[in-house]
Amino acid sequence: MSAEARAPEHGAAALVVATFGRHVLVETPAGRRVHCQTRGKKSDLVVGDRVRWQPAGDGGVVTGLLPRRNLLFRRDEWRSKSFAANLDQLLYLVAVQPPSSEAQLARALIAARAADVPVLIGLNKIDLPGAAGARERLAPYAAMGVPVVELALKADPAAARERLAPLLAARVTLLLGPSGMGKSTLVNRLVPGAEAQVGEISRALNAGRHTTTRSTWYWLDDERRGALIDSPGFQEFGLRQVEPARLAALMPDLAAHAAGCRFTNCTHRQEPGCAVRAAAEAGLVSASRLRIYAELYEELSATAW
Ligand SMILES: Nc1nc2c(ncn2[C@@H]2O[C@H](COP(=O)(O)OP(=O)(O)O)[C@@H](O)[C@H]2O)c(=O)[nH]1
Ligand SMILES: [Mg+2]
Ligand SMILES: [Zn+2]
Structure with a gap:
C-alpha cells in the first residue's frame, strides 16, 4: 500500500x-x-x-x-462578493434576446482579467431573429481575442454540446451572465444529472431554499475532471478593486493604443495627443467600449486610493 x-x-x-x-x-x-x-x-x-x-x-x-490560484469577485462601495476561486476560465453567457448590458459584460471581463482568469463569451439563442446584430455587437470582443461561441442551447442542444464540450473538458469554468440568457438551460443540457447534483448539495446543507442563491459546483464527467460553477445573478458588478490608473490595461483593445499617447500617465479622457481616443475616432476602438471605460474611470475615481 x-x-x-x-x-x-x-x-x-x-x-x-x-x-x-x-x-x-x-x-x-x-x-x-x-x-x-x-x-x-x-x-x-x-x-x-x-x-x-x-x-x-x-x-x-x-x-x-490552501493558497488560491485566483479569486473572481466584484466589489461595490459597501462590500465584496466572491464568485469562486481556482478557476480555469469564465464563460459569460449573453443571448440574441433579451438584450443585455454591454457594460455588465465589459465589467465581468475586466474583473476576470484583474484576477488572471481567461474568458470566453457564449452567444445563445442564435435561432432567434437579430443574431446578426448580436454578433456585430460582440465583434470588438472577438477582435481583442475573446473566443465567442455561438449557441442555440434549447433550439439545437446537440450542436451546442458539440461546441462547448471541448472547451469545458477537464477545466473548471465559472458560468456568469444576466438572467434570461440561458444559464440554467446550459447547465441542464451539459451536466449529467444536474438536478441530482443540486439535490445532494441541498440535502447535505439542509438548506434547499438557499442553494439557488449560492454558487453551485457541477461535475461534467464521472472522472470528476471538468466542472461548471453556476453562480447567482447580480444587479451590479462593482469593480472597486481596480485602481482607475490600471483600468485601461485591463481592456486589451484600449491598451493596444495606449503606448502612442503623448503623456505616459494619459487617462484617455481629455488629454491632448491621446492615441486611444484617436483610435476610437478612426473606428479602431469601439465607441461603446471607450464610453464604458470613461464611465468606469469616473466611478472608480470616486473611491479613495
Ligand atoms: N429561442 C431560444 N430560447 C432559449 C434558448 N436557450 C434558452 N432559451 C430560453 O430562454 C429562457 C431563459 O433561459 P434560462 O436557462 O432560464 O436562463 P437563465 O436565466 O440564464 O438561467 C427560457 O425560456 C429558455 O427556454 C435557445 O437556444 N433559443
Ligand atoms: Mg437560471
Ligand atoms: Zn490616452
Whole structure:
C-alpha cells in the first residue's frame, strides 16, 4: 500500500463544492462529501477553494485554506462578493434576446482579467431573429481575442454540446451572465444529472431554499475532471478593486493604443495627443467600449486610493 493510500482522508486537501454561512460542503479526493463547520464567525470560503479539514461529530471542521490560484469577485462601495476561486476560465453567457448590458459584460471581463482568469463569451439563442446584430455587437470582443461561441442551447442542444464540450473538458469554468440568457438551460443540457447534483448539495446543507442563491459546483464527467460553477445573478458588478490608473490595461483593445499617447500617465479622457481616443475616432476602438471605460474611470475615481 502506498503512503498516500494509507494516509487518513482528511489529511489531503478537500474541495469546497458549496457554502452556506459558516457551513461548507467539501469533497474529498475519494469523492466523499463532508459537511464541515468553519472556525470563526463568518466563513470567507468560496466554491472552488481547497481546504484542510478534520473529522468532528457527523461531519468535519475546516482547519485551513490552501493558497488560491485566483479569486473572481466584484466589489461595490459597501462590500465584496466572491464568485469562486481556482478557476480555469469564465464563460459569460449573453443571448440574441433579451438584450443585455454591454457594460455588465465589459465589467465581468475586466474583473476576470484583474484576477488572471481567461474568458470566453457564449452567444445563445442564435435561432432567434437579430443574431446578426448580436454578433456585430460582440465583434470588438472577438477582435481583442475573446473566443465567442455561438449557441442555440434549447433550439439545437446537440450542436451546442458539440461546441462547448471541448472547451469545458477537464477545466473548471465559472458560468456568469444576466438572467434570461440561458444559464440554467446550459447547465441542464451539459451536466449529467444536474438536478441530482443540486439535490445532494441541498440535502447535505439542509438548506434547499438557499442553494439557488449560492454558487453551485457541477461535475461534467464521472472522472470528476471538468466542472461548471453556476453562480447567482447580480444587479451590479462593482469593480472597486481596480485602481482607475490600471483600468485601461485591463481592456486589451484600449491598451493596444495606449503606448502612442503623448503623456505616459494619459487617462484617455481629455488629454491632448491621446492615441486611444484617436483610435476610437478612426473606428479602431469601439465607441461603446471607450464610453464604458470613461464611465468606469469616473466611478472608480470616486473611491479613495
Ligand atoms: N429561442 C431560444 N430560447 C432559449 C434558448 N436557450 C434558452 N432559451 C430560453 O430562454 C429562457 C431563459 O433561459 P434560462 O436557462 O432560464 O436562463 P437563465 O436565466 O440564464 O438561467 C427560457 O425560456 C429558455 O427556454 C435557445 O437556444 N433559443
Ligand atoms: Mg437560471
Ligand atoms: Zn490616452
